[in-house]
Amino acid sequence: MKHRWLSVLLMLLVVFAMAGAGFAAEKPVKVGFVYIMSGPFATYGQFAKQGAELAIDEINAAGGINGRKVEALFEDSTGKPDVGIRAIRKLVYENEVDVVMGIDSSGVASAVAPIMNELKTPLIITHAATPDVTGTNCNRYTFRVSLNINQNIAMASKLAAKLKAKTWTTVGPDYSFGHQSWEYFQKYLQPLKQDAVFLPKDQVAFSPMSTTDFSPYITKILNSKADGVLISLWGGNLIDFIRQASDMGFFDGKREVLMTLGAATEVLYSLKDKMPENIWVGTRYWFAANDSPVNKAFVDAYMKRYNVYPSYNAHGAYAALKAYAAAAKKANSVDKEKIVTALEGLSIEVPVGKITIRPEDHQAVTDGVWGQTTADPKMPIRTLKNIFQLPGDAITPPVSETGCKMK
Amino acid sequence: MEGFLANILNGLSWGMLLFLISMGLTTVFGVMGVLNFAHGSLFMLGSYLCMQFVRWSGSFWMGLIFGPPIVAALSILIERFLLRPLYGRDVSFQLLLTFGLMLFLDDGVRLIWGPAYHVVAPPAILAGVIPFFSQSYPVYRIFLVILGPLVGLGLWMFFTFTRWGKILRASAMDRQMAEIIGVRVPILFTGVFAFGAWLAALGGALAAPHQSVGPAMGERIIIESFIVVVIGGMGSFPGAFVGALILGLLNSFGTTWIPDLQMALPYLFLAVILLTRPRGLFGGEA
Numbered sequence: 001m002k003h004r005w006l007s008v009l010l011m012l013l014v015v016f017a018m019a020g021a022g023f024a025a026e027k028p029v030k031v032g033f034v035y036i037m038s039g040p041f042a043t044y045g046q047f048a049k050q051g052a053e054l055a056i057d058e059i060n061a062a063g064g065i066n067g068r069k070v071e072a073l074f075e076d077s078t079g080k081p082d083v084g085i086r087a088i089r090k091l092v093y094e095n096e097v098d099v100v101m102g103i104d105s106s107g108v109a110s111a112v113a114p115i116m117n118e119l120k121t122p123l124i125i126t127h128a129a130t131p132d133v134t135g136t137n138c139n140r141y142t143f144r145v146s147l148n149i150n151q152n153i154a155m156a157s158k159l160a161a162k163l164k165a166k167t168w169t170t171v172g173p174d175y176s177f178g179h180q181s182w183e184y185f186q187k188y189l190q191p192l193k194q195d196a197v198f199l200p201k202d203q204v205a206f207s208p209m210s211t212t213d214f215s216p217y218i219t220k221i222l223n224s225k226a227d228g229v230l231i232s233l234w235g236g237n238l239i240d241f242i243r244q245a246s247d248m249g250f251f252d253g254k255r256e257v258l259m260t261l262g263a264a265t266e267v268l269y270s271l272k273d274k275m276p277e278n279i280w281v282g283t284r285y286w287f288a289a290n291d292s293p294v295n296k297a298f299v300d301a302y303m304k305r306y307n308v309y310p311s312y313n314a315h316g317a318y319a320a321l322k323a324y325a326a327a328a329k330k331a332n333s334v335d336k337e338k339i340v341t342a343l344e345g346l347s348i349e350v351p352v353g354k355i356t357i358r359p360e361d362h363q364a365v366t367d368g369v370w371g372q373t374t375a376d377p378k379m380p381i382r383t384l385k386n387i388f389q390l391p392g393d394a395i396t397p398p399v400s401e402t403g404c405k406m407k
Numbered sequence: 408m409e410g411f412l413a414n415i416l417n418g419l420s421w422g423m424l425l426f427l428i429s430m431g432l433t434t435v436f437g438v439m440g441v442l443n444f445a446h447g448s449l450f451m452l453g454s455y456l457c458m459q460f461v462r463w464s465g466s467f468w469m470g471l472i473f474g475p476p477i478v479a480a481l482s483i484l485i486e487r488f489l490l491r492p493l494y495g496r497d498v499s500f501q502l503l504l505t506f507g508l509m510l511f512l513d514d515g516v517r518l519i520w521g522p523a524y525h526v527v528a529p530p531a532i533l534a535g536v537i538p539f540f541s542q543s544y545p546v547y548r549i550f551l552v553i554l555g556p557l558v559g560l561g562l563w564m565f566f567t568f569t570r571w572g573k574i575l576r577a578s579a580m581d582r583q584m585a586e587i588i589g590v591r592v593p594i595l596f597t598g599v600f601a602f603g604a605w606l607a608a609l610g611g612a613l614a615a616p617h618q619s620v621g622p623a624m625g626e627r628i629i630i631e632s633f634i635v636v637v638i639g640g641m642g643s644f645p646g647a648f649v650g651a652l653i654l655g656l657l658n659s660f661g662t663t664w665i666p667d668l669q670m671a672l673p674y675l676f677l678a679v680i681l682l683t684r685p686r687g688l689f690g691g692e693a
Binding site: 038249272 | 413414416513517524545548618658666667
C-alpha cells in the first residue's frame with residue numbers, strides 16, 4: 001500500500017514540475033558555480049557566492065541576460081579534483097547549465113579544464129591561479145578573468161627587487177600552486193636582481209594543506225639564513241601560519257615577508273588585529289585600490305548587503321558574471337559556441353579595472369595589486385598602505401611564453 | 408642546537424594534543440570495542456564551544472572548564488539513543504553511524520558558526536613569549552607540553568588506584584566476566600563514551616588558542632590519532648602516550664630533515680610497526 005501511495009505522490013510531483021516549467025514565460029539562463037563550500041577553505045566559497053548573488057540580482061534587476069532571468073546553482077568541490085569533476089558533470093548533464101564559473105584550487109582547475117572540451121560548455125575560472133589552464137593545458141572552452149600565478153609572481157618579483165633582502169626562501173602549500181609560485185619567483189627575480197640567492201629545495205618549506213601546526217616549518221625558516229620569505233599559503237593555512245609565526249618572532253622585522261595572497265579579506269577578517277603590520281601582501285583585487293565609479297558602486301552595494309568588504313574571490317565571481325552578460329549581449333545569444341567566440345577578446349570594465357580576455361590563451365589581462373599591511377582605527381580589518389599597482393600589460397607574460405596551443 | 412631544541416618543543420606540543428585525542432579514542436575502543444569516527448568532530452566541537460564561552464565570558468578558562476562537559480553530555484545522548492541499539496549488530500553498523508555523526512557534526516557547526524575561521528586568544532598569563540636563544544618561543548606551547556604529561560599522570564592514577572578505574576580496566580579485559588560479577592555494563596559504556604568525548608573536547612579547547620577554530624579542523628588530527636592508537640596498541644593507555652610522542656617528533660624533525668618524505672613518515676612508521684609488532688608497541692595478547 002505504502003508503495004502505491006508513494007508512486008502516486010511521485011507522479012503528481014512530476015506533473016506539477018512539468019506544469020511549472022510550462023508556465024514560466026521563458027527558461028532562465030542557468031549558471032553553475034563550483035567553489036569550495038566546506039572544509040578549511042570554505043570562507044572563499046562563501047564570499048564568492050555573495051559576489052555571484054549580488055551580480056545576478058543586479059543583472060536581473062536590469063532586465064536579465066537578453067531578456068531572460070539568470071538562475072544560479074552552487075556546487076561544492078571540497079577542494080578535491082575528483083569531486084570538482086563530478087560537480088561540473090552534474091551541472092552540465094543534469095542541470096543543463098549554460099556556463100560554469102568558479103574553481104578555487106589550482107589542483108581542481110588543472111583537473112577540470114581538460115574535460116570542458118568534452119562537455120562543450122564554457123568555464124570561466126575566477127580564482128584558481130595555475131598557469132597551466134591558460135597555458136600548456138589551455139582549450140577552447142576554458143577562460144580566466146582573475147590574476148594567475150605568473151602575473152601575481154611577476155609583481156612579487158618587481159617588488160622583491162626593490163627590497164633589501166638578498167637570500168630568499170619560501171613557505172607554501174605542498175601542491176602545484178606552492179611549488180609553481182616558488183619556481184616563477186626565482187625565474188622572474190633573478191634577472192631583476194642578479195645577486196639574489198635562493199635556498200635549495202631541502203631548505204624551503206612546503207606544508208600539506210591539512211597542516212594545522214606550522215611550528216616545524218616556522219622553526220626551519222627561522223634557522224635558515226634567509227632574509228626574505230615568499231609565502232604562498234592561503235586560507236586557513238595562512239591564518240594558522242600567521243598566528244603561530246607571530247608568537248615565534250617571525251615578524252620581528254629581521255626579514256622581508258611577501259605574502260602572495262595575504263590581502264584576502266577572508267584572512268584579514270579572521271585575524272583582525274592579529275595580522276602583523278608592515279608585511280607586503282598581494283591580492284587579485286583590493287576594494288580600496290581605485291575609486292572608479294564601477295568599483296565604488298560594487299563596494300557600496302556589497303557593504304550594504306553583507307556588511308563586510310568584498311574579497312578578491314567575491315570580486316572574481318562578480319566579474320565573471322558581468323563578463324558573461326557582456327559576452328551574451330555581444331553574441332545576442334547564450335549559445336555555448338557563440339559565447340566562447342564572444343568572450344575571446346572581450347574587454348570590460350569591472351571593479352578591479354579594465355580587463356581584456358586574450359583570444360589566444362583565454363587569460364584576462366588584469367591589473368595586479370600589492371600593498372603593505374597597516375592598522376587603521378576606522379577599519380575593522382588591517383588595510384593597505386603604499387599600494388603598489390601595475391597595469392595588466394606590464395605583468396602578463398606574452399602568449400608565446402604560456403605554451404598555449406588552442407584546441 | 409636551538410633548532411634542535413625548538414623541534415623537540417614543537418614535536419612535544421603537537422604530540423600532547425595528539426595524546427589527549429588518542430587517549431579518548433583508545434579508551435572507547437578498549438572498553439566498548441567501538442571505533443569512533445566522530446571523535447575528531449567532538450574535538451572540533453570542543454574547540455567551538457570553548458570559543459563561544461570565551462566570547463561570552465572573555466575568559467579562556469571558562470571555555471576550558473565548561474566547553475568539554477557539554478560535549479560529554481551530548482555524547483551521553485549519542486551513546487544512549489544511537490549507539491546502544493547497534494551493539495548487538497555487525498561492526499559495520501557502528502562505523503556507518505559514527506561516520507554519519509561526523510558529517511552531521513561538521514555541517515552542524517558550519518550552520519551555527521558559519522564557515523569562517525575564528526581566532527581565540529590564549530589567556531593573558533600564557534599569552535607571552537619567552538626568549539629562546541636568539542628567537543622566542545610561545546609560553547602557551549610550553550604550557551601544552553607540561554599539561555600533557557600531567558593529564559596523563561592523572562589518568563594513570565585514576566585507572567590504577569580508583570575503584571572506577573579498576574572496573575574500567577576489568578571490563579576492557581573481559582566484558583562478559585565483568586557483567587557476571589555484577590558490573591552494570593550499560594551504564595559503564597555510557598560513562599566511558601562520555602569520558603572519551605570529554606577528553607577529545609578538552610583537546611579541542613586546548614587547541615583553540617594554538618591553531619584557528621574552523622570547520623574540519625578535526626580531520627588531520629583524527630587520522631594521526633588513529634595511527635597513534637594502532638602504533639601504541641589498540642586500547643593501551645601507555646601506548647597512546649608513547650605513540651603520540653613519536654608521531655609529534657616525527658612530524659617536527661621530519662619537516663626539517665627529510666621534507667620530501669614528511670607526509671609519508673607516519674604511514675611508513677605505521678607499516679613498520681604493523682609488520683614487526685602487529686598488536687602495536689604496547690598491545691597485549693588477544
